[in-house]
Amino acid sequence: MFIKKYTAVAIAAAIAFPCAPAMANDVMIEANAARAHDRWGGELGIGYTLTAGRFALRPIVGAFIYKGDNDRYYEDTFSNGQTRCRDSQTGQFAKDSECDDTAVKAYGKIEATYSIPHFAEIGGGVRFSSDKVRPYGTVGLPLGPRFSIKGNAGPKYYALGIKAGF
Known part of the structure; x- marks a missing residue:
């Protein structure tokens, strides 16, 4: 599986490397609301844009942040307004960090796009x-x-999100 995953990256790098001197380069960041792995979450990524004329090649790495599957722990609110983390299987109090059900998965992307000046950038990626x-x-x-x-x-x-170049 390792070879399949990185074959596309290697091919894109092999194509881009000989053209690198003619390309303008630009660091970019992205922040997206996303549906991936059958879950809704957010993507935060950083990439590098290599351009030649109106064409761009953009490798990106980032993190997909979403609500995990650990439903064992929950927050219990008492009549005095205090909230404590509890283990649903034992009823015992737990560390507050156990109630944080945030999960993170790393991702990598490669995009190839074409810019239509002052209108849009269209393309595809993996x-x-x-x-x-x-x-x-x-x-x-x-x-x-x-x-x-x-x-x-x-x-x-x-x-769907925002991309910023620097």
């Missing part, structure tokens, strides 16, 4: 996470010279 490879289409609409609203959609993956 998202790698948890032994899953998901292709998707992407559209970005500029909000300013360095910001855009961006949407991604593919099989079992949807995201």
Whole structure:
């Protein structure tokens, strides 16, 4: 599975490397509301944009943050207004950190896009996470010279958010 996951990354790097001197480079960050792994959550990522004319190649790494599956612990509120974390199986009090059901999964993406000046950036990408490879289409609409609203959609993956370049 390791070879399958990183083959696309290696191919993209092999294509981009000889063109690198002719490319303008730009660090970017993304913040998206996303549906991945059959769950809603948020994506926070950082990438590097390599451009040649109106074409761009963008490798991105990040974290998908979502509500996990640990329903064993819950917050119990008492009549005096205090809240404590409790273990639903034993009824015992637990550390407050046990009630934080936040889960995080790393992801990697590679996007190839074409810019239509002052209108949109369109293209496609591949998202790698948890032994899953998901292709998707992407559209970005500029909000300013360095910001855009961006949407991604593919099989079992949807995201909508903001991209900023630096």
